[in-house]
Amino acid sequence: MMGIETEYGVSVPGQPHVNAMMMSTAVVTAHAGRSVGDRGASPRWDFEQEAPLRDARGYDMSRAEADPSQLTDEDFGLANLVLTNGARLYVDHAHPEYSSPEVTNPLDAVLWDRAGQEIMCAAAEAATSAGPFPIRLYKNNTDNKGASYGCHENYLMRRATPFADIVKHLTAFFVTRQVFTGTGRVGIGQDGRTNGFQLSQRADFFEVEVGLETTLKRPIINTRDEPHADPERYRRLHVIVGDANLSETATYLKMGTTALVLSLIENSAIGDDLSLADPVAAMHAVSHDHSLTQVLQLADGREMTAIEMQRRFARAARELVNTQPDSSSDKQTQDVLSRWEATLEQLEVDPTALADELDWVAKLRLLDGYRRRDGLGWDEARLALVDLQYSDINPSRGLALRLESSGRLKRLVEPERVAHAMEFPPDDTRAYFRGECLRRYASSVAAASWDSVIFDVPGYEALQRVPTLEPVRGTRAQLEALLDRCETAADLLAALRGS
Amino acid sequence: MTTQDSGQTRPTPREDAAEDDVAAAVVSRESSSSDIDADVDSILDEIDGVLEVNAEDFVRSFVQKGGQ
Numbered sequence: 001m002m003g004i005e006t007e008y009g010v011s012v013p014g015q016p017h018v019n020a021m022m023m024s025t026a027v028v029t030a031h032a033g034r035s036v037g038d039r040g041a042s043p044r045w046d047f048e049q050e051a052p053l054r055d056a057r058g059y060d061m062s063r064a065e066a067d068p069s070q071l072t073d074e075d076f077g078l079a080n081l082v083l084t085n086g087a088r089l090y091v092d093h094a095h096p097e098y099s100s101p102e103v104t105n106p107l108d109a110v111l112w113d114r115a116g117q118e119i120m121c122a123a124a125e126a127a128t129s130a131g132p133f134p135i136r137l138y139k140n141n142t143d144n145k146g147a148s149y150g151c152h153e154n155y156l157m158r159r160a161t162p163f164a165d166i167v168k169h170l171t172a173f174f175v176t177r178q179v180f181t182g183t184g185r186v187g188i189g190q191d192g193r194t195n196g197f198q199l200s201q202r203a204d205f206f207e208v209e210v211g212l213e214t215t216l217k218r219p220i221i222n223t224r225d226e227p228h229a230d231p232e233r234y235r236r237l238h239v240i241v242g243d244a245n246l247s248e249t250a251t252y253l254k255m256g257t258t259a260l261v262l263s264l265i266e267n268s269a270i271g272d273d274l275s276l277a278d279p280v281a282a283m284h285a286v287s288h289d290h291s292l293t294q295v296l297q298l299a300d301g302r303e304m305t306a307i308e309m310q311r312r313f314a315r316a317a318r319e320l321v322n323t324q325p326d327s328s329s330d331k332q333t334q335d336v337l338s339r340w341e342a343t344l345e346q347l348e349v350d351p352t353a354l355a356d357e358l359d360w361v362a363k364l365r366l367l368d369g370y371r372r373r374d375g376l377g378w379d380e381a382r383l384a385l386v387d388l389q390y391s392d393i394n395p396s397r398g399l400a401l402r403l404e405s406s407g408r409l410k411r412l413v414e415p416e417r418v419a420h421a422m423e424f425p426p427d428d429t430r431a432y433f434r435g436e437c438l439r440r441y442a443s444s445v446a447a448a449s450w451d452s453v454i455f456d457v458p459g460y461e462a463l464q465r466v467p468t469l470e471p472v473r474g475t476r477a478q479l480e481a482l483l484d485r486c487e488t489a490a491d492l493l494a495a496l497r498g499s
Numbered sequence: 500m501t502t503q504d505s506g507q508t509r510p511t512p513r514e515d516a517a518e519d520d521v522a523a524a525v526v527s528r529e530s531s532s533s534d535i536d537a538d539v540d541s542i543l544d545e546i547d548g549v550l551e552v553n554a555e556d557f558v559r560s561f562v563q564k565g566g567q
Contacts, residue, residue, distance in 0.1 A: 007566040013551065016562040094564035144558075149566025214567040240567065346525050352535075353526035366546065369539040381555035388561055389551060397549055408542065 001156040001429060001471050002255055003102050004113045006244050007095035007149040008120055008393070009138035020094035023127075023135050027096045028079035028089055030127035031119060045080040045088060046447035046454055082448040084423055084439040086431030087116060089123075093215075095149050096120060096137065101431030102156075102450075102471055105332050106256035108426055110248050111413045115421035121393045139244045140391035141201035142185065144192035144384065148205040150214065151244035155237045155259060156229065156471055161266050166237065167210055167221050172274040173261050173313055174220055174241045175283045176306035178203060179292055180343050181254040183243040184360035186367065186378065186387040188288060195378035196288070197367060199360045201243045203287035209279050214240050220279055228450035230469045237262065241283075246391060246400035248412040249357040253343065256336030260317040269320045274309055275299040290364065292347055307348050314340050356410050362403055363390050433474030436483055437492075444489030457490045464493055 010027065012018045080090040086101030098116035103109050117139060124137045142148045157166075182199030186192070190204050198204075211219035220241055227236045239258065245251045264270050276282045277297040285294050286306045295303045318337055346354055355365045367383055370376050376383055392398035395405065403409040425435030437445055437453050446456040446463050455464045468474050486492040551557045 009561070009563050011561050011563070014556060014560050016560040020564050093566050095566045138561075143561050143563035145562060147563040147565040149563060152567065215565060342525070349525050365539060366542065369536075369543050372536070373540060373543060381558050382550070384558045385551060385554040386546075388558060389549075397551075399546060399549075402546065402549065403542070406542075406545070 001102055001104055002106070002109055002259060003100045003154045004109055004116075004151065004251070004255070005097060005099040005154070006113070006116065006139065006151045007092055007097045009140050009143065009149065009391070010095060011136055011138070012133040013136060015133065018133060021091060023133070024091040024094060024096040025079045026127040026131050027120070027123045027135060027137070028081060028091055030130060031089055031123040032079070032081055033126065033130070045082060045090065046449040046452055082434065082438055082445075083119070084425070084435050084442075085112065085115060085421060086425035086429075086435035087112065087119075089116075089119065093149075096123070101425050101435065102429040103426045103431075104428050106252050106259060106336060107332055107412065109255045110251045111417060111421050112426065113251055114248065114413055114418050117393050118418055119422055121395070124394070136397075137393050138388065138391045139246055139393050140183065140388070141244055142190075142192070142205070144185075144187045144387075146191040148190070148202060148218075150202075150240050151242050152214075153239040153242055153255065153258065155239065155262055156227075157235045157237050157262060158266055159227075159231070159233055159235050161235070163223075163235075165265050165268070166262075168273065168275055169265050169270050170261065171209060171220050171279045172276055172309060173258070174239075175276060175279055175286055175296075176309045176313075177254070177257065178283075178286050179306050179310065179347055180358055181242060181245065181250055182287065182358075182360040183245055183250070183391070184363035184367075184387070186384050192384075197290055197364060197378065198287045199290055200287040202241060203283050206241060206280060206283050214238075220283060229471050234471070243359070244391070245359050246398075247357060247359045247362065247409055249339075249410055250359050252412055253336070253339060256332075257313075257317075257340050260321075260333070260336060260340075261313055264313070264316055264320055267320060270313075270316050272312055272316070273300065274304075274312060290351075290360070292351065307344055310340075310344050314344060356408055359390075359400070362400065362409055363387065366390070366399065427476035428472075430468040430471050430474035432476045433468060433479055436479070437489075440483060441489035441492065455489050455493060457488070457493060459490055460493070466493075466496065 010020055010023045012023065083089055088099040090097055098120060100109065100112040100116055103112055120137050124135050128134050141151060178200045183201050185198050185201045188194035188196045188198055206218050206220050208217050208219045210221045210223060211217060212223050213219065214222060218240060222238045222240045224238045225235065227234045242254055245254065275298065277299050282296045292307055293305060295305055297303060321333060321337060343354065351361050352365065354361045366386055370383060370386065386399065389397065390399040395401040400409060404411060425431040434448055434453055438448065444455050444457045445453060447454040451467060451469050453466045453468065457464065482495060486495055
């Protein structure tokens with residue numbers, strides 16, 4: 001099970017001093033306004049179970065030690081919505097953020113991530129029409145002036161898997177997966193001061209190997225341990241190293257290959273220890289080398305390129321899948337594996353042939369085109385603009401979306417399915433229960449969160465909290481008939497009590 | 500993709516899911532570079548029309564607060 005949370009860059013053209021929280025709030029409330037007919041008073045987010053300062057290594061950080069930006073569980077009174085598709089749409093720090101509903105596979109992750117992008121786009125347009133400024137949103141991760149904001153992946157794992165194993169194998173995987181997950185960036189260094197192109201938007205912002213922080217001294221492996229589920233059974237692995245992708249193929253590969261490597265770790269199926277001698281330096285080196293030939297030092301003295309290391313992970317995954325009889329029936333796992341292998345092979349021979357699948361290749365093709373046609377150097381503002389505008393999520397302006405609409409960037413999910421996913425939750429996780437409760441009983445839902453829905457119904461003195469601590473329960477198969485029988489939230493509560 | 504607890508059956512992926520036949524052979528650098536340049540030029544011509552005017556000001560005024 002997995003999900004993606006994306007913070008969008010927000011700006012008013014030519015006006016860097018417009019308050020970012022105000023703009024972000026305008027975007028989120030514009031979405032609420034759009035749906036006001038069926039959701040007069042939007043249910044708020046419920047913070048009771050959130051513990052952002054809990055560390056997977058087994059201790060809590062005190063609030064006094066924490067930087068204020070690490071406190072996300074206090075309701076600052078900012079806009080914070082739960083959507084009928086099971087997602088959360090809110091203001092996080094100074095950015096509008098969409099957290100997708102929980103899904104069970106990478107293609108659904110692409111689908112509900114894309115739904116979020118379209119929801120954001122529509123909300124920005126609505127906020128622009130209603131307000132004094134044209135608000136633009138960007139699915140990127142840096143302003144090239146020293147600030148970065150995240151696109152985080154979440155993966156549900158078995159609690160029993162030793163965290164040390166996760167750190168050991170996943171670090172090398174994250175450092176090297178940039179060769180296909182990177183969105184591309186003009187500028188080297190956190191503030192982009194050095195001229196040039198690199199694979200990743202995010203790489204230069206990582207400074208340590210392991211840690212709890214997400215906003216400063218960012219770690220390659222984040223230890224936030226907040227499962228939003230039964231903590232005895234589950235861990236939620238919070239991944240903060242990734243770029244926000246515009247290419248659906250890149251998102252699909254990012255989620256699919258990472259889930260496969262987590263399966264390898266859970267099954268103790270990685271024989272070869274690919275630990276790097278200096279992971280943080282390697283993270284930067286891989287990103288800064290778009291020829292993909294940089295040799296990395298392993299802790300045991302071996303030397304390999306990022307592609308060679310990825311091939312070893314892919315080979316181990318192929319072996320695991322071949323030995324698991326039930327997985328051969330899982331077409332999507334097979335599809336991820338064969339795309340992963342083919343992508344690595346193509347990257348080695350000629351990356352430019354992947355311009356219709358990978359963001360950094362598509363972006364670099366545009367940049368190289370301008371460099372050749374107009375003789376531009378890497379310091380030219382027009383190249384920085386191409387980098388920025390690639391991630392504009394408005395389809396008339398965004399360069400990735402223009403490439404997509406002319407068939408030069410492949411899609412994996414049809415627009416009709418995206419439109420459906422903007423309104424409806426996935427069928428096969430607890431997001432179904434959350435989303436359907438909001439769709440059917442919005443006026444009786446006081447609040448909701450990942451692990452609860454809270455009802456306010458006549459006949460009950462107190463608010464009624466329905467916990468959803470088991471992420472695979474609350475699916476359509478389990479609940480649709482029951483929900484169809486319950487005309488009101490009171491009927492539902494009575495039925496749940498009785499069962 | 501069994502990161503979820505074992506014993507759960509995963510839903511069958513939809514039939515239309517990621518169906519494009521994948522490894523349709525690795526492409527090597529064979530197409531002539533002038534063909535590629537011509538295609539890129541036609542993309543650039545299209546993009547020229549939507550690129551924000553005054554690149555320098557536009558990029559300079561894109562200032563974000565840090566996030567997570």
